[in-house]
Amino acid sequence: MLAEDFSALARQRYSVRDFRPDPIPDAVLDAILGDAAFSPSWSNTRPYCLAVASGERKDRLKDAYVKAFTEALPLQRKEPAAILRATLLRRWPDADYKTWGRYPDALRERSVKVGKGLYTHLGIAREDRAARxxxxxxxLEFHGAPTVGFVFVHEGLMPFAALDAGLMLQTLFLSATAHGLGSCALGVLTTWRHPVDAEFDVPKDYKLITGFLLGYPSEHPVNAFRAEHPPVEQARPR
Structure with a gap:
């Protein structure tokens, strides 16, 4: 592969937020997962595990996630009664890693900027709670994707397991792009663990760190949105 070919591939990948329902052929999905196996890892430990669902299993997961999201809406809105009830009954989301915390101040500006850009692109006003x-x-409806995946990392090798999982996932995403598919990382899926445990026997000591989607991008206007890609930040020499 020429350097310019790789650069074009890397720039072609973006976060797809609406998919066609067309299923991914088994051979294509197997090829993508096969490419992901060639990503590097800490001492070749491969400290991660994937759970991938399509068809009826994916539909059951979607229904379970929508149900969990709907039940948690009052919490997300920080309604006092909902917070008190969750505290008394110990019915907080069963995430392995907290997902609702505030971003560090040094990073929050970037998150706010991309969020504002996306919602402006879609014409959703800040005060339009129903649309938001x-x-x-x-x-939680997986943006209509035909395939959803979940990434688990071994808690005994953190934080290096998270690094290795990221390398693997980017390799998987680039392979998906090369095969004509779209992809999207979906961290919000880690807010709830129980839907995945109901469908997969996840090895002991593995924690859910992110979800992802695969499929063919639709023509929905949301897929015209692109986040900014500033240069990689580099520390200045002393």
Missing amino acids: DAKAQRH
């Missing part, structure tokens, strides 16, 4: 909730629920 519907957009948020679309994450």
Whole structure:
């Protein structure tokens, strides 16, 4: 592969937020997972595990996630009664890693900027709670993707397991792009662990760190949105 070919591939990948329902052929999905196996890892430990679902299993997962999201909406809105009830009954989301915390101040500006850009692109006003909730629920509907995946990391090798999982996932995403598919990382899926445990026997000591989607991009206007890609930040020499 020429250097310019790789650069074109890397720039072609973007976060797809609406998919066609067309299923991914088994041979294509197997090829993508096969490419992901060639990503590097800490001492070749491969400290991660994938759970990938399509068809009826994916539909059951979607229904379970939408149900969990709907039940948690009052919590997300920080309604006092909901917070008190969750505290008394110990019914907080069963995430392995907290997903609702505030971003560090040094990083928050970037998150706010991309969020504002996306919602402006879609014409969703800040005060339009119904539209914002519907957009948020679309994450739990997997944006219509035919295949959803979950990434687990071995808690005994953190934080290096998370690094290795990221390398693997980017390799998987680039392979998907080369095969004509779209992809999207979906961290919000880690807010709830129980839907995945109901469908997969995950090895002991593995924690859910992110989800992802694969499929063929639709023509929905949301897929015209592109986040900014500033240069990689580099530390200045002393």
